Amino acid sequence: MDDRQKLLVIGGSYFYGRVFVMEAAREERFDITVLNRGTYSMEQFGVTQVTGDRHDGETLRACGEHYDAVIDFCAYQPGDVQTLLEGLAGSVGQYILISTVDVYERGDGAVKTEEHRLEERRFGGEAGDYIAGKVALEREVRRVCGEKRIPCTVLRPAVLYGPYNYAPRESVYIQMMLQNHVLPRYTDADGRFQFVYVKDAAQAVLRAIGNERAYGQAYNLCQDEIMTYDSFLCALREAAEPEIRETLQEIPLTVEQAAGGQAPLPFPATADETELCSNEKSRRELGLTYTDFAEGIGRTYRAFRQVYVS
Secondary structure, three states, X not given: OOOOXXXXXXXXXXXXXXXXXXXXXXXOOEEEEEEEOOOOXXXXXXOEEEEOOOOOHHHHHOOOOEEOEEEEOOOOOOOHHHHHHHHOOOEEOOEEEEXXXXXXXXXXXXXXXXXXXXXXXXXXXXXXXXXXXXXXXXXXXXXXXXXXXXXXXXXXXXXXXXXXXXXXXXXXHHHHHHHHOXXXXXXXXXXXXXXXXXXXXXXXXXXHOOOHHHOOOEEEEXXXXXXXXXXXHHHHHHHOXXXXXXXXXXXXXXXXXXXXXXXXXXXXXXXXXXXXXXXXXXXXXXXXXXXXXXXXXXXXXXXXXXXXXX
């Protein structure tokens, strides 16, 4: 008799979800099904791949009868959780929603714990839509799971980084270093921010699965270090080989110049944009330890070096 825990991973092929599937597939206790649009197949890791749209009833019925846990990496719009749970043919033992630390009310200067108020205001642009969607989904998952008596857990990662991250964040700077031998130096950036190494975030999911202490709870996922652009770029330089460091040229830029298109600004650049969070609850209740940033960015640099240096 197969007593492995059955997992349904929604998304699971791009970065955070991909790394989670790779980590979970190494553990014999899981039988994993991945549902996504099929852009990147995960079958090479020994999982069952279901290709289709999460909103399509036929696709959801093809996923099977029962899952001990559903891990949702790609819920963005209100209704995504309800549609999924109503479309699945069988029972669900736990629902894990991947959210973001950006859901907290902004601008009060507080270090956010999981009990902090969620943002009620609507901001413009793509980022504003993303925040509003995640806030709505956190409320939706609690309501729908409560009605269906399904335990739910919400994970709120800070800025994710690591191998496979092709979003224009740390990889952009690594590409600049390796191909152009330059890095910007922001002369007036005073923003602060927090990262979380993607494998640490994957561990958070693994430790939440079937963990009754995590039922009904939310967890911030963030490293201990509070970073600035100066400390981030310094860590990147230190991660590089001596011959790369010796040839690197620094280009001094103001935040305004960078925002005008002269260099990327993927992290908060000003003090007014700074929002910080506590990781104490995830340490205490999930037993997480967080990878030191210098170690994590070193691994990330080495992974992307294989991509950008032929």
